[in-house]
Amino acid sequence: MIQRIDVSRGHGYPLLLGATLDELGGHLKTAYGTSGHYLLITNDVVAGYHADKLLDGMKDLKTDLITVPDGEQEKSLDRISKLTEQALQFKADRDTVVLALGGGVIGDLSGFFASIFMRGMRYIHIPTTLLSQIDSSIGGKVAVNHPSGKNLLGSFYAPQAVWTDFDTLQTLPWQEMRNGLAETIKHALVADPDLFEFIEEHADAIKGLDYKIIKEMSLRSLAVKVKIVTEDEKEKGNRMLLNLGHSFGHALETEEAYQGVMHGEGVSIGIAAAANLSRERGLVNDKQLDRILNLLMKMDLPTTAKAHDRAVLLGHMSADKKNKAGNKVLILPVGIGRSVIAADCNDEEILRAWEKVII
Amino acid sequence: MIQRIDVSRGHGYPLLLGATLDELGGHLKTAYGTSGHYLLITNDVVAGYHADKLLDGMKDLKTDLITVPDGEQEKSLDRISKLTEQALQFKADRDTVVLALGGGVIGDLSGFFASIFMRGMRYIHIPTTLLSQIDSSIGGKVAVNHPSGKNLLGSFYAPQAVWTDFDTLQTLPWQEMRNGLAETIKHALVADPDLFEFIEEHADAIKGLDYKIIKEMSLRSLAVKVKIVTEDEKEKGNRMLLNLGHSFGHALETEEAYQGVMHGEGVSIGIAAAANLSRERGLVNDKQLDRILNLLMKMDLPTTAKAHDRAVLLGHMSADKKNKAGNKVLILPVGIGRSVIAADCNDEEILRAWEKVII
Missing domain, CATH: 1.20.1090.10 (Dehydroquinate synthase-like - alpha domain)
Incomplete structure (x- = not known):
């Protein structure tokens, strides 16, 4: 059963807790119909664990996958530039919905990318780590790092929803749990x-x-x-x-x-x-x-x-x-x-x- | 006499038309008091024509000047990265107000920078070209270019005000007027x-x-x-x-x-x-x-x-x-x-x- 908690008053959005990854496709069909374009952004480690299950539920939705390397060093303007190029190759436009599958790095990077690509597209965060589930996916803060400082360039940009499957924690190494x-x-x-x-x-x-x-x-x-x-x-x-x-x-x-x-x-x-x-x-x-x-x-x-x-x-x-x-x-x-x-x-x-x- | 036209309904802001550059300091003191920090961003050509007059009116306000090279090629993520470094050297923070003095390139670049530096600082646009006075300073669209396309990365981010001195057109070369x-x-x-x-x-x-x-x-x-x-x-x-x-x-x-x-x-x-x-x-x-x-x-x-x-x-x-x-x-x-x-x-x-x- 999905538990719903609404975040913030103005541009509010729901945390959908206890959902499973393969149920997301159904949710998207209800919310946006069947003709939309989705850009699934994740990293190579998370993709190995979770992408198949998520994509299983999205078989009849037009979904393109972008995988970035794992690690905090990817929260950079260089990676934003590369994502821009890749999104265009997949013919992404303002109506494309970004699905950010991963932890804090993927959420921050994909959310910031969604906030500035063509001046803003929608995104849904699918947090797979303890840190992102209890913290970084909540509150609409997105950013990349700069050599001069952490999270220096970013936005306040709320997702459409946060889709939290607590079962993903079972693949999380202790080092990430910490x-x-x-x-x-x-x-x-x-x-x-x-x-x-x-x-x-x-x-x-x-x-x-x-x-x-x-x-x-x-x-x-x-x-x-x-x-x-x-x-x-x-x-x-x-x-x-x-x-x-x-x-x-x-x-x-x-x-x-x-x-x-x-x-x-x-x-x-x-x-x-x-x-x-x-x-x-x-x-x-x-x-x-x-x-x-x-x-x-x-x-x-x-x-x-x-x-x-x-x-x-x-x-x-x-x-x-x-x-x-x-x-x-x-x-x-x-x-x-x-x-x-x-x-x-x-x-x-x-x-x-x-x-x-x-x- | 300053003519005021309000733009948009929600997060509206005024166009202040017919103001002179040296009057801006007085306006800022009324609006923000005397203790604020200002970051004046302009290009080397515009600086030569107009920076002195504007700074004359800001003598008792803490103002730092950043000059970027002239030209559309400066609307880039690389320039955003350099501005970040320079702003930090001047100890800019979220309360700093950016003053964007110049044409469309400076407005787009500085406005986008203001929209993402520390997740957003305020900015005032001071358009000095015909193009920026009648078009790009109005409407809150800011962006930089990407090798794959024009204005691909940006935001909708309204300025606090647009300060338009039509006299600046008198230094504008015909090529820019066109x-x-x-x-x-x-x-x-x-x-x-x-x-x-x-x-x-x-x-x-x-x-x-x-x-x-x-x-x-x-x-x-x-x-x-x-x-x-x-x-x-x-x-x-x-x-x-x-x-x-x-x-x-x-x-x-x-x-x-x-x-x-x-x-x-x-x-x-x-x-x-x-x-x-x-x-x-x-x-x-x-x-x-x-x-x-x-x-x-x-x-x-x-x-x-x-x-x-x-x-x-x-x-x-x-x-x-x-x-x-x-x-x-x-x-x-x-x-x-x-x-x-x-x-x-x-x-x-x-x-x-x-x-x-x-x-």
Whole structure:
């Protein structure tokens, strides 16, 4: 049975949860008729696991497949340029609907492509990873990276729908599952103390890949995201809280040219850095700091980074989208289950936070 | 005195007409206060003529200047990438306001950049050419080119305001004036038979650079654009009419890699091709066809192109944004002062239209 949750007020769209991949074709026929053109964009790894099942349900729909290499380095203007060429070869036009099958990279890349190709075509996100199911597929933020910084070029561009088949998680390697767990722990720290306790209590079940528990955790985690983005679609206020750990994490990803630390690893280290800064300011106590670091480590997520020049990392943080009038804006946890936007962080305390997490 | 015309209904914005460049600073202070950050983007030619005057009025506002080379070839993803780097060096953030000083290329490039940098910053267009004042600054369409086609990657992204100083036309070379005249004649053919007659009657005054006549013509021409885009912001219907001449013209521009035929020249040849196709269909008679071709020629605009492989040009037309389900959609003049959207053009008659304009 498909569960429907509507995201946002204005240009709202539904999350369709618990659907299976082969049912999508039927949904598309109902929504758009049988004469439309679809461009399925995915990566070579996801294609191997899931493309056949999805295409099985689309046999009588005109669907062309574009496969891009796996990896964060594909979120680039170069890849956008190549997609443009390929889409034209398939005679895509403004009425074509993009189907983005994959995780956060595919969602961001395909969504941004859909937002600018011929000034905008429709897209449907079919998230196949924990990270994309509970986080990146929700909220209409799409972007590519730039050598100067993560997600620097993008749009707010809502999909027509998000089609979430939780069964795809069963093919997800633990390394990718961890990526999503970092964002889940972030959601808990931003707005849901009960979710934090749930993950603590069921840590072994989650590591043991108990998909019933993982699904329950996912539903609670995505509910945090839906609530926040519905209240603040364009990230003028509280939506910035969802950037907890990302200012530090993006700096690491940028420094390693999106080919070193994984996104979830960067977020995890970033949460550790932000929690240390919170500790210095007295926003969390020692016990709370330990609970945060321990839960990350329990999930095999890193809380320290390999050696980098802290001043260079600080420099990358200048390209953060939250910054205002040249000042760095950070998100800091307050106890367990609440966070705040701090616009008054000075470079010295940020450097001290980096010192805590760099070996 | 500044004349104000509001464009569109939803996210409307004002055209502020008859303002002078040095008055912009005062307007910005009233609108945004004195603490904001401005990024003035222009090209090296326009900077020489107009940047000083504009900056004179902005002395107590924090303004950084980015100058790009002149020319259509700058409307590229590569230039977007360089602008990103430069904007970060000037510590631009989401609150920075872009000032786009120049013609259609600068407006399209800077507007598209503003639409995607950090997922969107505000911009104000300060058009300095006839083409941009009467056409491209109105309607919120921004884009860059791709080797496969003109304006293929872009957004609908409205400026905060358009600041139009008609005096800038007095530094405009005739070659650039012609570019705008092609679009003015297009506006007349799409929706305003009286404007067509006005240009015919005052052709000598226009060629003699009678700026009073040119200003009157401009106001009438931009009124056509305002009316059409207000009724159809997203180009779902009648706004497509404004593409008269552009399907053929873009194909020429693409074939010459944006470095051969100028945009207005392409449009002029495109109007000639479309008018010939209309003649074949009986939508215009011989006399009307002659009037159209004669007025273009009178304004030193080309009605024929140098030799190209027609099949290749036809291929480029496959990348046209108006196309539907693989079919080419063209705009065809009907008599003088009205045009229609034709979704039923076959390749043979398009090839015959090309034949009429290729020497």
